[in-house]
Amino acid sequence: MNGLRGHRLGSLDEIPVGEGRTYTVDGEMVAVFRLRDGSVRAVSALCPHRGGPLADGQIDNTVVVCPMHLFVFDLATGCSLSGQPDLTSFPVGVDADRTIVIYPEVSP
Amino acid sequence: MAPRLVVIGNGMAGVRTVEEILARGGGFEITVFGDEPYGNYNRIMLSNVLAGVQDEAGIFLNDLSWYADNAITLHTGTRIARIDRFAKQVYAEDGSATAYDKLIIATGSRAFVPPIPGIHRPGRGYHQGVFAFRTLDDTRAMIRYAREHERAVVIGGGLLGLEAARGLQNHLGHVTLVHAAGHLMNAQLDAQGGAILRRSVEQLGIDIVTGAHTTEILGKHEVTGVRLKDGRVLDCDVVVVAAGIRANATVAETAGLVVERGIVVDDQMRAQDEPDIYAVGECAQHRGETYGLVAPLWEQAKVLADHLTGRDPHAAYHGSRVATKLKVAGVDVAAMGVKEAERDDDETLVFSEPRKGIYKSVVIRDGRLIGATLVGDVSKVAFLMQAFDRGLALPEDRVELMFDLGGPPAEVSAAELADDAQVCNCNGVSKATIVQTVHGGCRTVSGVMDRTRAGKGCGTCKGLVQQIVEWAAGGEAEEDPGASWYVPGVPMPKPELMHAIRTHGLRSVSSVFATLVPGGEEDAKSKMGLASLLKMMWGAEYVDERDARFINDRVHANIQRDGTFSVVPQMKGGVTTPAQLRRIAEVAERHDVPMVKLTGGQRIDLLGVPKEKLPQIWAELDMPSGYAYGKSFRTVKTCVGSDYCRFGVGDSTALGIAIEERFQGIEGPGKMKLAVTGCPRNCAEAYVKDLGVVAVDGGRWEIYVGGAAGAHVRKGDLLATVGSADEVITLTGRFLQYYRENANWLERTYAFVPRVGIEHLRAIVVDDAEGLAADLDAAMAASVAGYRDPWKERAEPVTPGQFRTSLPLVVLPQVPVR
Numbered sequence: 001m002n003g004l005r006g007h008r009l010g011s012l013d014e015i016p017v018g019e020g021r022t023y024t025v026d027g028e029m030v031a032v033f034r035l036r037d038g039s040v041r042a043v044s045a046l047c048p049h050r051g052g053p054l055a056d057g058q059i060d061n062t063v064v065v066c067p068m069h070l071f072v073f074d075l076a077t078g079c080s081l082s083g084q085p086d087l088t089s090f091p092v093g094v095d096a097d098r099t100i101v102i103y104p105e106v107s108p
Numbered sequence: 109m110a111p112r113l114v115v116i117g118n119g120m121a122g123v124r125t126v127e128e129i130l131a132r133g134g135g136f137e138i139t140v141f142g143d144e145p146y147g148n149y150n151r152i153m154l155s156n157v158l159a160g161v162q163d164e165a166g167i168f169l170n171d172l173s174w175y176a177d178n179a180i181t182l183h184t185g186t187r188i189a190r191i192d193r194f195a196k197q198v199y200a201e202d203g204s205a206t207a208y209d210k211l212i213i214a215t216g217s218r219a220f221v222p223p224i225p226g227i228h229r230p231g232r233g234y235h236q237g238v239f240a241f242r243t244l245d246d247t248r249a250m251i252r253y254a255r256e257h258e259r260a261v262v263i264g265g266g267l268l269g270l271e272a273a274r275g276l277q278n279h280l281g282h283v284t285l286v287h288a289a290g291h292l293m294n295a296q297l298d299a300q301g302g303a304i305l306r307r308s309v310e311q312l313g314i315d316i317v318t319g320a321h322t323t324e325i326l327g328k329h330e331v332t333g334v335r336l337k338d339g340r341v342l343d344c345d346v347v348v349v350a351a352g353i354r355a356n357a358t359v360a361e362t363a364g365l366v367v368e369r370g371i372v373v374d375d376q377m378r379a380q381d382e383p384d385i386y387a388v389g390e391c392a393q394h395r396g397e398t399y400g401l402v403a404p405l406w407e408q409a410k411v412l413a414d415h416l417t418g419r420d421p422h423a424a425y426h427g428s429r430v431a432t433k434l435k436v437a438g439v440d441v442a443a444m445g446v447k448e449a450e451r452d453d454d455e456t457l458v459f460s461e462p463r464k465g466i467y468k469s470v471v472i473r474d475g476r477l478i479g480a481t482l483v484g485d486v487s488k489v490a491f492l493m494q495a496f497d498r499g500l501a502l503p504e505d506r507v508e509l510m511f512d513l514g515g516p517p518a519e520v521s522a523a524e525l526a527d528d529a530q531v532c533n534c535n536g537v538s539k540a541t542i543v544q545t546v547h548g549g550c551r552t553v554s555g556v557m558d559r560t561r562a563g564k565g566c567g568t569c570k571g572l573v574q575q576i577v578e579w580a581a582g583g584e585a586e587e588d589p590g591a592s593w594y595v596p597g598v599p600m601p602k603p604e605l606m607h608a609i610r611t612h613g614l615r616s617v618s619s620v621f622a623t624l625v626p627g628g629e630e631d632a633k634s635k636m637g638l639a640s641l642l643k644m645m646w647g648a649e650y651v652d653e654r655d656a657r658f659i660n661d662r663v664h665a666n667i668q669r670d671g672t673f674s675v676v677p678q679m680k681g682g683v684t685t686p687a688q689l690r691r692i693a694e695v696a697e698r699h700d701v702p703m704v705k706l707t708g709g710q711r712i713d714l715l716g717v718p719k720e721k722l723p724q725i726w727a728e729l730d731m732p733s734g735y736a737y738g739k740s741f742r743t744v745k746t747c748v749g750s751d752y753c754r755f756g757v758g759d760s761t762a763l764g765i766a767i768e769e770r771f772q773g774i775e776g777p778g779k780m781k782l783a784v785t786g787c788p789r790n791c792a793e794a795y796v797k798d799l800g801v802v803a804v805d806g807g808r809w810e811i812y813v814g815g816a817a818g819a820h821v822r823k824g825d826l827l828a829t830v831g832s833a834d835e836v837i838t839l840t841g842r843f844l845q846y847y848r849e850n851a852n853w854l855e856r857t858y859a860f861v862p863r864v865g866i867e868h869l870r871a872i873v874v875d876d877a878e879g880l881a882a883d884l885d886a887a888m889a890a891s892v893a894g895y896r897d898p899w900k901e902r903a904e905p906v907t908p909g910q911f912r913t914s915l916p917l918v919v920l921p922q923v924p925v926r
């Protein structure tokens with residue numbers, strides 16, 4: 001990941017409320033979701049089951065449902081709730097000028 | 109350091125033993141080797157997967173995270189080739205060695221494949237088209253192959269063969285079952301019972317040949333038939349071998365363990381003369397018995413866990429009394445113990461009613477039940493099983509063993525059942541487990557079934573599970589609320605939900621969650637169903653929140669396995685023109701559309717279109733959407749009709765076009781596929797559509813509803829016969845509207861029609877017995893008036909990035925281009 005300042009992905013307005021869009025971060029595909037409660041979440045973009053595009057999935061304030069075979073993942077942790085391998089989750093937020101930022105992993 | 113426990117075999121017995129060990133506090137460092145590339149699944153459910161009544165995801169018992177959470181090292185897809193019992197190590201096929209302190213062998217069985225000439229291809233495994241039925245991979249391969257072929261022969265008329273035959277019917281047109289013995293299920297049934305079973309199975313459309321030895325599998329490259337000993341040849345392109353099983357004991361035998369039909373074990377499941385090696389499940393032979401059912405392994409797993417963890421050093425397995433049940437919907441068979449009298453003084457009772465397909469027999473020795481067979485009516489099975497298993501005293505009036513005579517049903521009452529009595533054999537759930545679950549706060553039958561898995565196998569124990577739940581809840585089992593909800597996330601059945609939506613004037617999905625769900629919690633899986641309902645109810649007033657739509661409805665195209673989309677333009681009634689064809693061809697060529705395919709609904713499908721190209725392709729096609737992606741009105745398939753067809757008696761094409769014109773794009777709880785056919789020859793397959801119209805003599809039309817010919821096949825019920833095309837359109841609209849308002853989310857007409865009953869539908873739709881017709885017609889007319897072609901939504905994206913790709917360019921499975 002890129003220094004301490006994190007990755008700036010683009011404006012929050014690129015993502016309609018309640019939907020997701022895919023971004024590339026260091027060559028890695030990341031699905032970013034804008035929840036209806038106003039917060040954002042970021043997880044790896046492909047469903048580990050058969051590679052479904054998760055940004056096309058339906059979400060609520062907790063989970064995303066893969067559009068291909070309807071497997072369910074926790075948006076905050078990336079954990080599979082239906083017996084698949086887990087997704088990677090990324091720390092993500094929105095800064096003062098409404099830009100989506102993926103923060104660098106905090107090393108212990 | 110904790111002692112190292114190695115388990116060979118990640119199947120039902122091995123993992124159940126591990127679960128029992130963990131339930132007793134564990135204390136081992138556990139490593140499991142499994143030949144199959146998966147977590148642990150319920151093998152018996154493969155029959156349900158083949159029959160299409162359960163999906164694969166539903167049969168998994170433990171997913172990979174369970175192993176991780178319990179610190180179990182799992183090596184999937186890893187076969188153990190050798191055990192060194194002196195060095196106490198096992199060797200995988202790749203040569204890696206793993207040391208153990210205690211070893212459990214739970215390698216199960218494999219299909220027994222008789223040495224029939226032609227069954228194998230030298231050096232290549234089975235002949236193409238030949239399958240065994242043991243693993244998930246077998247099942248997947250069989251389904252895939254069967255779907256593309258037409259005639260199957262199943263070799264073996266036991267439980268597995270019958271379940272395979274029934275399941276295959278789901279995927280291809282014709283199934284013949286070839287059985288060597290004189291009658292079906294000869295291991296469990298006597299000849300009379302077998303004959304009655306045969307008739308019931310034949311009624312399902314399965315051909316049966318008994319007393320038939322298969323002598324050769326025919327076909328050079330692929331199977332083309334089987335030859336029987338009497339010279340007969342049965343043409344087929346799929347062969348499934350279900351001729352029995354053999355224990356997987358070679359690894360044990362090579363290691364020097366005592367193996368007869370299985371690995372010989374003592375009452376602690378310990379291999380003979382081996383202090384540290386155990387065997388459980390189908391690979392074990394205990395007191396001369398090997399078992400081919402799951403019930404014994406639940407008991408074996410408990411004994412072994414008690415023994416290994418030291419919980420009960422005296423735990424001993426004494427063998428199991430097993431009951432077999434056939435998992436073929438509509439053909440109930442249960443059998444236990446001996447099938448007929450063996451000694452002169454054995455008492456037998458037989459009841460036979462062949463016309464109804466019912467046969468019951470019981471065998472009694474010294475006042476105890478030693479065998480029972482039930483065909484066609486298994487209502488007494490729980491009672492008999494209990495009497496058989498525990499050796500209970502039998503009722504004086506022996507006929508009560510077979511029938512409920514007056515008074516309260518003599519079923520085992522929940523209170524009388526012993527705590528440790530096995531209630532669900534398929535999943536090994538005892539009465540105590542169910543009672544604890546209820547006391548733990550789960551007071552609904554389906555909740556308990558989900559939590560414990562009781563009742564989720566063959567289903568025959570559901571009645572008993574329900575009784576126990578009710579009893580444990582003090583007669584206050586809660587109605588299972590969830591089962592009647594329209595969508596899982598809003599706690600209301602559809603009529604109440606619609607009423608509440610109207611009362612509160614809720615016009616958007618988010619307002620439904622906010623108003624009608626306690627706590628206001630959203631639910632992703634409920635959004636699509638709510639969006640459909642609200643759109644139907646409010647029409648133009650519906651507040652369309654795009655996130656409530658499924659991806660297909662966000663971009664008006666059908667997502668494909670590689671994340672691209674398919675584009676199907678409207679082609680009303682399957683009629684097109686040279687100009688249209690030319691335009692489609694040009695667009696496909698210009699955009700290098702990877703596949704162009706005719707659909708079953710008589711249209712042209714452009715497959716493999718990336719999301720970002722959709723608007724441009726629609727613009728260039730400049731044709732309306734064919735709605736091949738939504739839970740909505742899809743197409744009207746037609747035949748050539750009276751204009752050109754020699755047989756046509758009605759103008760099916762014109763009527764089909766008119767129907768499609770009117771109801772195009774209407775959303776509903778499920779897809780609606782229609783057809784109009786010009787004569788009873790039924791070229792447009794109208795009998796198997798959600799609504800199908802058939803022209804009959806005298807200028808009349810028959811309307812069938814509730815048909816299906818997908819994963820589920822059902823002939824529609826005749827709703828009405830009418831005299832004019834106008835009446836067809838009116839009744840079609842009224843029926844569809846009634847379906848839209850009353851069906852549960854994703855409930856297709858083939859389930860809805862039988863649920864509400866054709867008489868009831870006819871009363872409402874045709875006879876207007878409840879005075880609803882005018883409202884239904886008006887509601888449908890409003891929906892029709894609100895129709896807008898979604899493909900016009902292309903000049904400007906409706907939401908930012910509506911057509912932006914969500915895909916990387918390489919990682920996904922690539923669909924081969926033909």
Ligand SMILES: Cc1cc2nc3c(=O)[nH]c(=O)nc-3n(C[C@H](O)[C@H](O)[C@H](O)COP(=O)(O)OP(=O)(O)OC[C@H]3O[C@@H](n4cnc5c(N)ncnc54)[C@H](O)[C@@H]3O)c2cc1C
Pocket residue numbers: 116117118119120121122141142143144151152153154155186187188189214215216217241242243268356359388389390391399400401402403405433435533534566
């Ligand atoms: C289609 C079908 C329907 C059935 N229906 C019923 C039913 O209705 N009721 C009922 O009671 N029973 C039913 N059965 C039988 C039931 O599934 C078995 O009795 C049960 O699975 C036995 O469990 P097991 O652990 O002994 O064997 P399995 O479940 O077969 O597990 C053994 C595992 O060990 C693995 N293995 C084998 N050798 C090695 C090795 N050398 N190294 C690593 N791994 C190895 C195998 O790949 C397998 O995964 C059915 C079986 C089938 C196939």
Ligand code: FES
Pocket residue numbers: 531532533534535562563564565566567568569570
């Ligand atoms: S006994 Fe088969 S599901 Fe319970």
